[in-house]
Amino acid sequence: MIERELGKQLLGIDLNMGCPMPKIAGNGDGCALMQNSTLAGRIVEQTVRAVTVPVTVKFRKGWDEAHQNAAEFAKICEQNGAVALTIHGRTREQLYAGEADRACMAEVKRAVKIPVFANGDVHSGASALETLAETGCDGVMIGRAALGDPFLFAEIQAALAGQAYRKPSPEQRREIALRHASMALEQKGPHAMIELRKHLAFYARGERGASKLRVRINACKTLADLKEIWPEHGLGADDAP
Structure with a gap:
């Protein structure tokens, strides 16, 4: 139905299994799906079967510090047809506090063969380069850092190309x-x-x-x-x- 309505405008579907907000995770959706990997796998599989566009999945480090299953979750997503993954290096319990765990991102990258994008604490060209170097990920995903700063993407592109960047006036x-x-x-x-x-x-x-x-x-x-x-x-x- 979505493909019929959007046609060529639909380039892909990204399943957000990383949302930590209570109104989402508290309803069994978002990051709560990391506690039910069987259901999460079925959702990925059925979505892949239902569409012809690429299906990707975003998720977190885990539910809390005692339940960290990002690498295992990544494998399940890959096995069920996801073509790329985005890993946010915080648990649901952390929300957006503390630092994103780059070691976790690196572990996810090593666990699968499909492309992996690192997410969390990427707010400048320098932080993007550091994240890629430490995690080995294929790219970075920008979220809250782009609010009010759409210029950030140009800054990161310049950093990746080794070029100087002038901040906007x-x-x-x-x-x-x-x-x-x-x-x-x-x-x-x-x-x-x-x-x-x-x-x-x-x-x-x-x-x-x-x-x-x-x-x-x-x-x-x-x-x-x-x-x-x-x-x-x-x-x-x-x-x-």
């Missing part, structure tokens, strides 16, 4: 934030501004007067409001908190 950050807002509003309508507020606030990180700018963003109702409260040349001394 405040003007460039503003331009992309406004483009982000414009595209979301065009697609979802005026009500999208409420959802956008939390995302746009991330773009303010590092700006002079960022805390005041975030307060102003949360009061925006239209794209015109956003343009007005976010000066073209950044916040001046009079605007800084």
